[in-house]
Amino acid sequence: MEHFVGTINYIIFFAVTAGTYGILALGLNIQWGNTGLFNIGIAGFYALGAYTSALICGLPPSAWEGRTFGGFQLPFIFGLLGAAIVCGVVALLIGAPTLRLRADYLAIATIGIAETIRLVLNNESWLTNGVWGFQQIPSPLYKTIHGATSTYLHAHPNLPIWLHDLITKSYDWFYLALVLVVLFILYLIMERLVRSPWGRVIRAIREDEDATAMLGKNTFSYKMQALVLGAMIMGIGGSMYAHYARFISPVSFKPLYGTFIIWVMLILGGSGNNKGAILGSFTVWGIWAGTDFLTKYLPFSATQSASLRVILIAVLLEVILLWRPQGLLPPKKHLFTLK
């Protein structure tokens, strides 16, 4: 039997990425799916979360790096919380001038903040190391798990190849479990929230903001809470990504991967449905990864194949909007159904 570390690597990479997208889609589901807030700057919050976490947990700047700040080497959990807090604060600043206006203004402002964050990442080398990116971001418990694995494999040299390969990747399995646990916890919290009185108000805002305001609800405040909460979850997604990739640079957060694909995931899965958000993430990421294999057989260059795949995702979005706007799993009718 041959080694299949490559395959395991790919499967773990696929699942970790899909799980991270699931976290981002849950964040978007609170904003868009439940409250109707149009955020097309997800990439900005995703990047902000990743960089904040890297600054909090990463190594101090080394001599050959452009950055001169950050790298406090704090434990992972501080990075995760810091990412959420920073993203929440930025969302607050964006929401303040736009949430009282028509949905278009928030949309434009979120594109603006995402672009501004991208420019800061590229230009402020002292903070981000510019286009070279942030390197050697530590993964939580890496040394402990990796050390134990090495000791174990050393002590058991005669394991079957398949078992050896599975165990070699123990850290990646651990990280996958971590992502899925975070995703699951967030899912449970979101489910609780959307079923709470608070959840009923934000869904009412989605359906008819004026009527909700007439009922005496401060819709601005509720919208702000949903925007901030969603952004915090996106920050957590960014943090999870940073500590898995261990290297982040501005190109990791282009609008395509950071924003557009997450929208397609949520819309395909079913806006307003948390299970749908997660289902959509795995489905769309599966399509995206699957077409990577397919395009290898077509007579096009790598960049052409990449373009072709984006065109496919764009067509997929339009097809859903035209023929199944409610997605695979439509939201349940929570609001007053009369029998």
Add this chain to the structure above:
Amino acid sequence: MTTLAHIPQLLVYGVISGSIISLGGIGVSLTYSILGFSNFAHGDFMALGAYIALGLFTLFTGLGIPSAPFGPLSFGFGFILAFILAIGLTALAVIIIDRLLFRQLRRSGPIILMMSSIGVALGLRNILQFFWSPQPHYYSQAIQPAVSVTALNIRIKPDQVFIILVAIVLVVLVHAFMRYTKMGKAMRAMADNATLAQVTGINTDRVIIWTWAIGAGLAATAGILAGIENKFITPELGWQMLLSIFAGVVLGGIGNPYGAILGGMVIGISEEVSTAFISTGYKPAVAFVIMIIMLLVKPTGLLGRKD
């Protein structure tokens, strides 16, 4: 002092880029007021126009259509012909996109249309990337000497004068169209109240086609002019200007084409003048900050009405 000495020159650059942003903004503003949604594909309509012009120009050069530069300009008859045809073809392409997509989605509401326009944006950009690669393409590789205007302490290229003149002519034409033609009046009526316009017997579907044609034609013009100014085009050309365009539209008052022209000019000039003080890389962020300040002070914009 050196910084201040550069300001007249930066103002010139600002007017040039403001001309391009304004032309893009008119289309965004018309789509918003008449069709009721923010079209995020508008930047990519600009890129589409720029690439159609490139394709036609290459074709014409191959066919032997004369392309010797006109006087001091960097382009000649072949390019102008490609320019004009590209405007028409871009308008046609956008009308087809409307028939296939936006028209079907009109009843789904503005946010679905907005979402759909993002899909169109990425689709178009990647179609351009597929055929022309993400690498830059050049309309002309020739280096054009700038002319010094000593009295004003500025330098300007003949091409840049051309850009400003084209923008002025088109703005005047759009104004005349909106003010004096029947279709222009119908467009203004529909922007005021679509239902009422329909009741009075205005063919709203024709108004929508005209809206797309004008918006897309101006977008193509803006894209081609941006190509002339930058000396090269990439599939991301329009997307990179989209934030500035939206900032200009919001600043001037979203839904008001005159506001889009004024706002585009202010944004173009502010972006260029800001380079005297902060890194050039932050130009789009300058536009964004101006927009946010406007939203805080007067969300309806400089020339906006109450919703």
